[in-house]
Structures are given as C-alpha cells and as structure tokens.
Amino acid sequence: MNGESVVFWVTAIFSVVGALGLVVSRKAVHSALWVAFAMVNLAILYFMLEAPFLATTQIVVYTGAVMMLFLFVLMIVGVDSSDSLIETIKGQRAIAIVLGLAFGVLIIVGITATASPTVIGLVNENIGYGGNVQGLAHLIFGRYLLAFEATSALLITAVLGAMVLAHRERWAPRKTQSELSRERTRSGQVTPLPNPGVLARSNSVDTPALLPDGTPAQASLPTQFQSNPDDGVKEVTS
C-alpha cells in the first residue's frame, strides 16, 4: 500500500470512467470532455512511470492541441447535435460487445499469464543520460534519427493535406471595397444595421424594435422571425 499504488488505482479508475463516458455520451461535446479527462489521468500515470517528458507532451499536445482541434470541428459540425443511441446495423452492438469482451479477456489473460516482471526502473538511465529529456534526445537524434526525419516529413504532408482538403474554391472574384460600397448605396441600407439589442424593448428575440414613427421594424428581427408587415406579427418557423 504505497503511494504509487494508491495513485495508480485512483487514476486508473478515473481513466476507465473517462473512456466509458466517451463511449456512452449522447452529445459529442460531452464525449470530448470525457476524453480530455481520461487523457489528463493518463498524463498522471506517465508521471508515475518515470516519464516526465512524455507526461508533459501528453498534456500539451494531446489534451491541449488535439482535443481542441476536435472541439473546433465539433463546433463546425454542430455543437448541439446529439446522436440517437439506437443501433441501425443489425447485430452490430452484439458483435461489438462479444468481440470487445473477447479481445479484452484475451489481452488480460495474455498479460497476467506471465509472471510479474522485475522492474528495473529508469532512474539509472535518467542519471546516466543526465536527465529524462536528455536521454530521450540522445535516442531520438541518435538511434532513431531516420524515424524523426520521416515523421517531420509526415507532419509537413499532414499540414499540406489539411490545407488542400479544407480549401474552399472561390467561384466568383472577391468583391473589392469599392464594389461593396456601391452595392450598399444601391440597396438603400448604407449604414450597418444596429447590433443585436441596441433598439431592444424587451429581452425576447422576437419582439421587434420600434421605428421613430412607432411602427415595428421587421429588419430588427432575426430572419427567422420576420413576417409580412401587413399580416401582423406572427412567427415563421424555419
């Protein structure tokens, strides 16, 4: 019952809970948050495993950068979108459960069937190299230099790929400022519209502002709520 085992059991349970939360959450954003939670716990575990550099990189790169990327994309896709948890492919859930259990049991049996190994520990290594980071640097720029160069090429390719994929072709030439101003003058609405809430009389989004002569200004309503001025105010559902 030493400190290491206590920390291990707590963080292990938390990371498993996080993983399960990822799988069963309805909303995508919740899943992302559970994943981040699990990853932080894993970073703690890395600290326990005498891998401080790895733990820091885990938090900074994984939780920081990768999960943020996920959240940005979620925002593009639709933050509110929630999946129904009804399975559409017949038998998929059953197969998934069976295979998952089988795999898990196999891995665990395979691991625990061996006798518990003696831990050599990395303390001497770290001292020998003059620190964990130095040791890793020795190896990365030494023995694994080729892999390092290859991954750098990979990163460049990934960036290029993202740029190509996310590129939106512009079909019409970009409107210059003079064109824009000419359009505005022609349309009659030269000045920008007031920001939301500037002429508001109430908190409700569907209450229009009043023009100086007292008539409701349909332009102050969000597009969804604009109605024909002759029919009175009525909601238009999109």
Place this chain on the structure above:
Amino acid sequence: MNPNNYLVLAGILFTIGAFGVLVRRNAIIVFMSVEMMLNAANLAFAAASRITGTLDGQVVAFFVMVVAAAEVVVGLAIIVTIFRTRRSASIDEANLLKY
C-alpha cells in the same frame, strides 16, 4: 505493485476504445475512440520502457503521439469536407460501396 497492472489498464482502455469505434455513429466520436486506442498503446509502451529499464519505449510513445497528431489533422479535415457536402457527420451515410 505489479507492473503488469499498467499493461492491463492499457488493455482495458484499448478495448473500450475499440468498442466505441464499433458502436458510435458520429464520425468525430469514432475518431476520438481511435485516439483513446492510441493512448492505450502509448501507456503500454511507457510501462514497458520502465520494466525493461531503457528509454526506447518512451521514444516510440513520443513518435506515436506525433503521428497521432498528424493523423488527427488530416482526418478532421476530411470530416469537415464530407460534412460540407453531405451536411451530416454520420459515418453510416458513406455506404456507397455496398453490394
């Protein structure tokens, strides 16, 4: 403290990640499950590094992280592109290669 515990934990996390890939329909959640699987592998590498007393396991885990980051970049770009055309992020929609 049996060092095998870390490996068992890695196995459990991997299994949960695999289950998530199979069960969820939202492409982004599937992707996150894949990230979970990669993390489990990283954990296993780090534990093995400690057991054997060499730093090679950590180096490999580091590289895994790099590659995972690159993969996320491209993968999410693909998802965004698909979402733009189809207005849906469900991976079941991409079933045109059926019989």
Place this chain on the structure above:
Amino acid sequence: MTAALIGLPLLGATVLLIGGRRTNTWGHLFAVTMSASAFFVGLGTFVSMLGRPAEERAVNQHLFDWINVGSFQVPFALHIDQLSMAFVLLITGVGTLIHIYSIGYMEHDANRRKFFAYLNLFIAAMLLLVLADNYFLLYVGWEGVGLASYLLISFWQHKPSAAVAGKKAFVVNRVGDVGLSLAVMLMFTTFGTVTFDGVAASAGKASSTSVTWIGLALLLAACGKSAQFPLQSWLLDAMEGPTPVSALIHAATMVTAGVYLITRAHAIFDLSSTARTAVVVIGAITLLLGAFIGTAKDDIKKGLAGSTMSQIGYMILAAGLGPVGYAFAIFHLLTHGMFKAGLFLGAGSVMHGVHDDVNMRHYGALRNVMKITYATFGLGFLAIIGIPPFAGFWSKDEIISAAFGQNFIVGLATLIGAGVTAFYMTRMMTMTFFGEARWQDDVHPHESPSTMTVPMIVLAVGSVFGGMALKFIGNIDAWLEPVVGHGDPAKEVSNTVLIPVTLGVVLLGAGYAWFKYGRRPVPLVAPSNVRLLTRAARADAYGDALNEAIFMRPGQYLTRSLVWFDSKAVDGSIVGLASVIAGVSSQGRKLQNGFARSYAATMLGGAVLIAVILLLVRL
C-alpha cells in the same frame, strides 16, 4: 474375271448415285445393262466351269491383301465353286428379270433412277456375299445387302410406315449380325483363320464346345437375315417396299443368304450335332409359323411373305439335316427363287391393275381380265404347293423324305406344313382370280405392259421346268457334292409311301380352301368375331407384341430411367453445385454492406483471432 461380276453392278450403282438427276433419262437402262452383263459373265464362268472336271471346279482369285494385323490375315479374295456358281446364276438371272420388270412397274415414280441404283447396289453386295472366300468378306457382303434392303424397303420415304419398316428390318437384322460377328471372332480365336478352306481344314482339331458355339452363332446370323424364328418379325413389314424389292430381296435372294451361310459352314455343322439339332428345330418352328401366319392375311404381299418365311424354314431344316440335306436345301432354294419371284411379280402385276390396292378382299374374278398374270401366277401356285411335275414338287419332296429319315416328328412337321401351304395358297388364288368381282369404284383392272409380263413368263417357265431340269439334267446332288459332302441315303424313307401321302395332304389342304373360299362369297370387310387362332394369325402370332414386351419395353424403361438419372442426378448435381455456389456467394456478398462499422467489427474479429493464435502458440 470373277471380280467383274461384282464390279459391273457396283459401277452401275456408283454412276447412278453420283450422277444424280442427270442420269434420270437413261439410268434404268444402264442399270439393266449392268445386271444383264453380270449375268452373261456368270454364264460364261459357268460354262467354263462345266468344262473342267469336278475336283478342279473351284477357283480362287486373290485380289489384294486386305487386313494384315499380326496373326489376323484376311485377304480380299473371291472363291467361285459349284455352290457359289448356283447362287450367282440365281442372283443375276432373277435379278436381271426383275430389273426389266421394274422399268414398267416404277415407270411413274420420280425416283426411278435411285431405285435402280439401289437394285444394282444390292446385286453387287449379294454377289460379294456369295463370292467371298472368307467369312469376314462374307460379312461385308452381308452388311451390304442389309443396307440395300433398308434403302429399298423405305424407298418411299414419305410414307411413315415404310420408314418404320425399313428401320425395323435393319434393327432386327443387326441382332443377327451380332451372331455373325461372334462367329467370326470365335473362328479366329479357335482356328486362327477365317477363310473357308482354313476353317474347314482345322475344324476337326477344335473342341466340340467351341464348334457348337460357332455353329449357334452362325445360326443366329442366319435367323436374322432369313427371317427365321425368333427374328422373323421384320419380313412381313418389309412388304412396304415396292413389289420388285419384295420379289428380289425378300423372296429369291437376300433371305436365302442364311441358308447359304449354313451350307458354306457345313464343316462346322457336320461336327456339332447340337448345332444341327438347333437348326432343324428352328427350321421346323418357322415353317409352321410362317404357314400359320399366311393363312389369315388379306394383304396379298404379306401372305406371300408368310409363305417365304415358311419355305425358307424348309430350307433351313434341310440344311440342318447334315450332308444329306445340304443339296436339297440349295435345290429348294433355287426352285423357290424362281417360283416365289414369279408369284411376287404376279402380285405386283395385280396391284398395278387395281391401283396399288393390296387387299385381296377387293380382288376377285381377275382371271378374265389379266390372263397372262393369271397363267403365270397359277403356274407358280402349282409349283409352290408341290404338284408334280412342277418345280416345287421335286425339291420339297426331297426335303420331306430326308426329314422323315431324320426324325418322325420333324417329318410330320414338314408334311403338315405342306398341307397348310396348299391351304393358304389356294385361298390366295381363289380370292384373287376366282369368285365374283369385288372391285372398288373406279377400279378397272387391266393387263400389265410387256416389260412386266415378259419376266413373269420367263419365271413361270422356270417354275414349270426348273425342278426337273435341275434334278435330271443338272443333277444337283452330284453337282454340289464336292462342296457340301455326300449324304447317307440309307436314312431316307422310301419314296413310294411318301409321295402319295404328301400329295394327299396337299390336295386336302387345297380342297378345304376351295371349299371355304371358292364356294362361298368372300366378305368385303374381314369379319371381326373370329376364332382365337385366326386372331393370332392376323397378329403375326403375336411376334411383335412379344418383341415389344420382352425387349422394347425394358429397353425403353432403361432409357427413360437413364435420361431421368442424367437430368436429375448428373445435371442436377452440376446445376446443384452451381446453385450452391451461387447461394453461398449471394449470402457472402451481404458481408459487403457498405458500413464502415461492420468492416471495423470484422477487423476487430481478425485481431481477436490473431491474439488467440498467438496465445495458443505461446502457451
């Protein structure tokens, strides 16, 4: 020179068949010329043969080495001796007469040229059969006449009954041909040679069982070709062919090939009493069967066919009596060739006059309008029933006396046969030529042209004088003796008793027929409520029904079951295999449902499998 005998008619057949319609105008005359020249060549050979002493009369002409395979040596050689000389004269003589007859008979047929080509082909094949020097070459001629018979029976191809009859004749003949093939093979294995001289020389050294089996196989062949029991069913159907065909092939020549075979193979039969007994039994059965069938036939040609069957039964019976009977068989063969051909030509002439109607119930009182036909038919009739001094009396009585010398029952059978022969021939004669005219509407019977009547007259002369000429002038026993051996006359019964008894039986039969058919009017339609025996005779003694039940039906069932098996089991297994594969693949393709998650599940499954294998290997 002997080769010219075969070569001339063969040339005729070839020219007419290859020349085609271009030869239509002169084809028949060319064929007649070929046949007649063959007759003259034969006559010349006969004269030269007479000039030589008896021991030197046989001539062997080797044309070329035909089959040369190891120890199986078969030369293409012709052998002409007294026996084959008799046949050559019969074939070419009667053949030429029938060729001339056919000019008039087939005048209105568009395919007359083809008819003559087939007739020439038949003459060539039959001559090859009798001139062959070994059993194998004889087989070639045997098959050739079978082919010619098939072509000629089904000559009027547009008639389905003719086509069926030709097929039936060929198939039944084939059964007999199996016997000849077996005999040739057995001869080769037993004696090492198939030539007549070779077999005769080594016949004594073989075991009696093999000789018996060879004899029985030859008997089977003879039954097929000569329409003996149990292969007799084709002969009556063969009357579908034109009448000249019936006269030449199915009366005078082809059906006698069986008798020739047995006589030629006398060396075999002399050594095996079992085979000889079988031959006698078959001959006796057939002579009674043929006579029995002939009594109830209203079709004039079918009646004459039954008569042919019966007379050949006599010949076969005589040939089975051993050396004492061979000469009588050939004697009766020659006389029968003349009077039966004459009877058939007469029937053809009658049919020609009544618009090709074969039903005797539509004849009657034709003696006043067809005088020449009446005279020639009548002379043939007297010959066949055995009234002295006509031809049939001399030959048939020899057979009856030799039969009594062998066995009383066999002799009795021949005697009864003679009586029944007289009965049905008299019936035929009265129904056709006597009584009142029962002609159908717009039938005006008239005499036939001279191309038809002249051959009939020639054959009638043969029917009258042929028997006496062959016995007294030609001395046929002595003539054939160097070939067939000498018979033991002590076995014969005295003629002074036999001849009056035979004549009495004959007159009894004739008188009974005259009483039944000559005195009372003949009904136009055959009466239907008749005795069982009459019904049996009308149905050819149920020969066809027996054949169908014993052979055809099982064969049909076998074929049908094989077809079912083939379509269900063989095809079914192949098609079933294909549909199994198709079913499996159509189920298998459902794995490709397009969902990435299913594929991910498959991947995980594979990973589980690999993990299991790794663990098993480790553990």
